[in-house]
Amino acid sequence: MKIIVLVKQVPDTWGERSLDSATGALDRSAPDNIIDEISDRSLEVALRHKDETGAEVIVLTMGPASAAVALRHCLAMGADSAVHVLDDALAGADVTWTSSVLAAAITHEGFDMVIAGNESTDGRGGVIPAMVAEHLSVPHLTSLSEVHIAVDVVNGSRETDYGTLTVTARLPAIVSVTEQSPDARFPSFKGLLKAKKKPLATLSLSDLSINPETSFGSTGRSTITTVTRRPARTAGIKIVDSGNAGVELAEFLAAGRFV
Amino acid sequence: MSTALTLIEVSPSGEIRGSAKMLLAAATRLGTPVAVLSTTPGDHSEHVKQLGDLGAHHVFIAESTQTDSLLATPAVESLAAAFSHFETSAAVLVTNSVEGREIAGRLAVRIGGGLTIDAIDITLVNDRVVARNSVFGGAFDVESSIHGGPAVITLRQGSIDEEVTAHTPDLITITLSLTSVAAATITSRTEAPTDSGRPDLRGAATVVSGGRGVGSKEDFLLVEQLADALGAAVGASRAAVDAGYITHSLQVGQTGTIVSPQLYIALGISGAIQHLAGMQTAKVIVAVNKDPDAPIFDFTDFGIVGDIFTVIPQTIEALHRFRH
Numbered sequence: 001m002k003i004i005v006l007v008k009q010v011p012d013t014w015g016e017r018s019l020d021s022a023t024g025a026l027d028r029s030a031p032d033n034i035i036d037e038i039s040d041r042s043l044e045v046a047l048r049h050k051d052e053t054g055a056e057v058i059v060l061t062m063g064p065a066s067a068a069v070a071l072r073h074c075l076a077m078g079a080d081s082a083v084h085v086l087d088d089a090l091a092g093a094d095v096t097w098t099s100s101v102l103a104a105a106i107t108h109e110g111f112d113m114v115i116a117g118n119e120s121t122d123g124r125g126g127v128i129p130a131m132v133a134e135h136l137s138v139p140h141l142t143s144l145s146e147v148h149i150a151v152d153v154v155n156g157s158r159e160t161d162y163g164t165l166t167v168t169a170r171l172p173a174i175v176s177v178t179e180q181s182p183d184a185r186f187p188s189f190k191g192l193l194k195a196k197k198k199p200l201a202t203l204s205l206s207d208l209s210i211n212p213e214t215s216f217g218s219t220g221r222s223t224i225t226t227v228t229r230r231p232a233r234t235a236g237i238k239i240v241d242s243g244n245a246g247v248e249l250a251e252f253l254a255a256g257r258f259v
Numbered sequence: 260m261s262t263a264l265t266l267i268e269v270s271p272s273g274e275i276r277g278s279a280k281m282l283l284a285a286a287t288r289l290g291t292p293v294a295v296l297s298t299t300p301g302d303h304s305e306h307v308k309q310l311g312d313l314g315a316h317h318v319f320i321a322e323s324t325q326t327d328s329l330l331a332t333p334a335v336e337s338l339a340a341a342f343s344h345f346e347t348s349a350a351v352l353v354t355n356s357v358e359g360r361e362i363a364g365r366l367a368v369r370i371g372g373g374l375t376i377d378a379i380d381i382t383l384v385n386d387r388v389v390a391r392n393s394v395f396g397g398a399f400d401v402e403s404s405i406h407g408g409p410a411v412i413t414l415r416q417g418s419i420d421e422e423v424t425a426h427t428p429d430l431i432t433i434t435l436s437l438t439s440v441a442a443a444t445i446t447s448r449t450e451a452p453t454d455s456g457r458p459d460l461r462g463a464a465t466v467v468s469g470g471r472g473v474g475s476k477e478d479f480l481l482v483e484q485l486a487d488a489l490g491a492a493v494g495a496s497r498a499a500v501d502a503g504y505i506t507h508s509l510q511v512g513q514t515g516t517i518v519s520p521q522l523y524i525a526l527g528i529s530g531a532i533q534h535l536a537g538m539q540t541a542k543v544i545v546a547v548n549k550d551p552d553a554p555i556f557d558f559t560d561f562g563i564v565g566d567i568f569t570v571i572p573q574t575i576e577a578l579h580r581f582r583h
Contacts, residue, residue: 038514094373094374095364095367095374095376096367096368096373096374099364099368100368118357119514121513121514124376124377124394125360125376125377126357126360126361126376127360127361127363127364127374127376128364129361130331130360130361130362130364130365131364131365131367131368131374133365133441134335134364134365134368134369135368137441138441139330139332139441139442139443140330140331140361140365140443141330141443142357142361143357145507155446158330158357159357159507159508160356160357160358162270162356162450163448163449163450164448164449165330165445165447165448165449166445166446166447166448167330167443167444167445167446168443168444168446169442169443169444173443179514180507217407218371218407218408219371219372219373219407219408220367220371220372220373220374220405220406220407220408220409220410220411221373221405221406221407221408222373222374222375222390222403222404222405223403223404223405223406224401224402224403225389225402225403225404226400226401226402227399227400227401227402228399228400228401229398229399230398230399230400230540233539233544233557233558235556235557235558235559235562236559236560236561236562237560237561237562238556238559238561238562238563238564239562239563239564240551240563240564240565241563241564241565241566241569241570244573245547245563245565245570245573246569246570246571246572246573246574246576246577247573247574247577248563249545249547249561249563249570249574249577250573250574250577250578250581251577252545252561253489253522253545253574253578254578254581256522256543258465258489258521258522258543259489259578259581259582
């Protein structure tokens with residue numbers, strides 16, 4: 001079985017995250033770019049299946065040159081090979097472009113199953129797996145807290161806003177996992193050494209036979225028109241409880257008409 | 260005038276979900292509002308009347324016996340059918356839920372539309388749909404417009420609340436064929452319990468959340484008691500969810516629900532940046548924490564350094580006194 005895992009490099013939530021005020025694009029030059037935690041978990045799901053069955057695991061990302069670091073990390077964790085879609089024409093790509101390019105790269109590699117995170121910590125859109133599935137005309141089984149992969153079928157438990165569903169689909173299919181799925185393994189020292197010798201292919205848009213003007217010319221696109229930074233919050237009243245703080249809180253709430 | 264389509268959510272027991280009001284009010288701003296209902300065959304006259312009361316000019320019902328057993332795709336097919344029926348649709352509006360945004364994503368690919376996710380406001384400017392988003396946990400406000408194709412937009416629940424005029428809607432009913440679609444099959448369904456009587460976390464005016472400092476599943480009752488005293492929704496930090504105090508669906512933060520209430524009360528929550536990203540746009544923030552150096556105190560309008568198990572029972576008692 002051939003499993004493609006979609007991974008993403010994101011700005012560290014713990015660091016400063018910023019948008020370019022002129023273009024509204026994410027400032028990816030910020031120093032703290034890391035692999036998204038949910039990408040690590042997606043890869044873990046694939047690697048567990050590889051441990052059991054010897055499945056082939058390919059990691060795929062679309063991003064600037066620096067994203068290769070995230071792919072090397074995935075190779076060190078145990079992925080067999082990596083594919084990096086890298087093209088200056090993709091700077092500022094919205095979900096419409098991104099899903100289309102990822103689908104083309106997945107088709108280029110060939111697949112039985114695609115695994116992704118349910119949503120990234122930067123964009124938080126949560127739409128890419130379903131959009132890629134539509135491009136590939138395959139089912140999507142998304143937001144899974146548990147995944148069970150068999151020879152030609154995948155099933156799992158899906159968390160939604162209204163409850164839990166158990167879902168199943170024949171392969172090929174696209175799966176996305178939530179942070180409820182197991183913690184990812186750490187790359188071993190041996191893994192780090194091996195990673196250097198594993199294949200990491202870089203694909204441009206022309207390698208995928210995509211010309212942005214003709215391929216995306218007739219589809220709608222969302223573009224950012226204005227970006228405003230909200231003023232930072234400042235601390236207000238802070239008291240140390242000396243026996244009456246509970247009543248003071250109730251008075252504060254009453255004064256604010258919250259009661 | 261062009262039409263604006265809305266995807267009406269229906270619960271497994273057949274009730275129209277609360278999001279319909281917001282979607283139809285938003286659609287009214289953009290064009291002639293159309294309610295699209297993806298459902299199993301049956302008598303839908305009560306739904307049609309309800310949707311008319313919420314402002315729908317047209318109700319488009321797409322029926323299939325498989326609607327409840329396939330994941331997301333029946334709704335995609337229903338919207339696509341409505342989109343080709345109403346040739347002039349400028350926008351399609353869907354609730355920003357796990358399922359809603361996937362439906363919107365697949366539909367955008369299908370109809371060549373541009374997609375905006377989790378909008379908190381929409382307007383029509385020079386015939387173009389402009390959406391407003393709050394990103395990075397509310398640190399930035401972003402406005403975007405969709406051009407070159409129809410606009411598919413998911414709207415954050417509770418973001419638009421306005422009254423629109425009731426109508427007696429036209430009804431169109433079609434039968435969907437779902438035999439050859441690529442879709443996952445739903446084998447069982449457990450509806451999350453909604454009998455707590457508390458408001459939904461999304462869209463609640465007041466939220467009371469507990470963190471690791473609450474200490475145990477049993478003691479989380481204290482958080483619920485304060486919530487009930489204030490008519491508030493209950494939330495939790497990821498630490499509390501990971502520790503098993505409370506269900507994942509109530510997690511507030513970067514990877515949980517993002518809330519923007521009038522009042523947010525954090526109990527035993529230190530204020531990790533992932534949590535702040537989910538609540539820092541709240542109008543008023545209150546925190547109680549034993550640790551005077553907890554980062555959350557940098558964001559609070561009213562902070563108490565103290566033990567939640569002595570402070571909060573006192574607050575609940577005082578709140579009851581104020582009422583009587």
